[in-house]
Amino acid sequence: MIDRQRGWRMTSAAAVGAVIIATIIGGPQLGSAEVRTYVGVEACMECHEEEYQSYISYSKKAHSYDSVDVMRKGLSEKEYLECLQCHATGYGQPGGFVSVAETPHLQNLGCESCHGPGSDHIDSGDPDDIIANLSVADCERCHNSERVANFKFKPLLFGGAH
Numbered sequence: 153m154i155d156r157q158r159g160w161r162m163t164s165a166a167a168v169g170a171v172i173i174a175t176i177i178g179g180p181q182l183g184s185a186e187v188r189t190y191v192g193v194e195a196c197m198e199c200h201e202e203e204y205q206s207y208i209s210y211s212k213k214a215h216s217y218d219s220v221d222v223m224r225k226g227l228s229e230k231e232y233l234e235c236l237q238c239h240a241t242g243y244g245q246p247g248g249f250v251s252v253a254e255t256p257h258l259q260n261l262g263c264e265s266c267h268g269p270g271s272d273h274i275d276s277g278d279p280d281d282i283i284a285n286l287s288v289a290d291c292e293r294c295h296n297s298e299r300v301a302n303f304k305f306k307p308l309l310f311g312g313a314h
């Protein structure tokens with residue numbers, strides 16, 4: 153019942169409202185977590201060992217914070233924060249990256265940068281609690297024309313993933 157985009161962005165007030173409405177109309181409730189939050193790649197390892205190993209070993213995303221960090225001296229604070237929208241997991245979203253000190257497990261891009269926040273799914277193990285069907289639009293959020301002149305989705309679909 154949670155639309156995937158809105159699920160990420162829904163404020164807790166809105167989520168509480170939705171639960172109340174769902175209760176009143178007797179429909180399915182939103183589940184324990186009102187807003188799904190980001191848990192980091194280590195939390196996925198236990199059940200998805202293979203994807204985890206290949207991700208950590210081969211994906212540049214697994215080191216994406218370093219790309220920003222090496223250039224940090226030359227960046228204003230505003231520029232630095234802009235970088236994080238594409239180079240850290242869930243920055244600016246509920247339960248996403250805040251700072252290296254507070255949320256070190258989210259400083260690089262993880263599984264959830266594509267599959268969405270995983271807090272419900274790691275509890276339930278239910279495939280319906282995680283985003284699996286990705287389209288090119290999901291990649292273009294970060295791989296936009298400014299970044300990559302010629303982003304070809306199909307050959308790259310599993311590139312950068314696992």
Ligand code: HEC
Pocket residue numbers: 191192193195196197198199200263264267269270271273274275276277278279280282283284
């Ligand atoms: C407690 C075990 C468990 C944990 C932890 C877990 N998963 Fe899963 N996941 C499952 C099971 C079970 C399935 C369904 C069977 C399968 O596809 O392997 C699944 C399926 C998936 C799918 C496919 C869904 C579909 O509709 O086909 C994705 C994507 C996924 N998990 C991502 C993640 C991510 C990302 C994390 C970490 C945030 C994670 N999982 C953590 C158990 C887990």
Ligand code: HEC
Pocket residue numbers: 210211212213215216217219220237238239261265266286287290291292293294295305308309310311312313
């Ligand atoms: C949250 C932003 C974001 C999303 C969403 C995203 N990417 Fe990326 N991707 C990046 C960044 C940033 C890098 C570069 C990491 C670095 O080197 O610092 C990257 C790197 C890559 C690379 C380079 C090779 C490698 O090993 O990592 C490929 C291929 C790639 N992404 C494919 C995809 C595909 C396919 C999707 C959609 C299914 C996608 N990405 C979604 C941010 C994103």
Ligand code: HEC
Pocket residue numbers: 212219220223227231232234235236237238239293294295296299300
């Ligand atoms: C709109 C999303 C977005 C923003 C904002 C962004 N990046 Fe990236 N960045 C990417 C993507 C996507 C790639 C991967 C391009 C590819 O490999 O095709 C990338 C790649 C890089 C790379 C190359 C890494 C490598 O190994 O090749 C560096 C360095 C980098 N970004 C630094 C930065 C810095 C510093 C900032 C902030 C000033 C920034 N980026 C802001 C999306 C973004």
Ligand code: HEC
Pocket residue numbers: 193196197200203204205207208213262263264265266267284285286309310311312313314
């Ligand atoms: C660059 C984006 C991206 C990242 C990062 C990513 N995945 Fe995926 N994942 C995909 C795509 C694309 C699919 C294929 C979905 C489809 O078939 O439409 C997929 C499919 C899956 C599946 C379903 C089974 C399969 O292999 O087809 C699981 C489970 C999964 N991913 C887990 C993970 C885990 C765990 C991580 C982190 C270690 C991760 N993913 C990181 C893009 C990503």
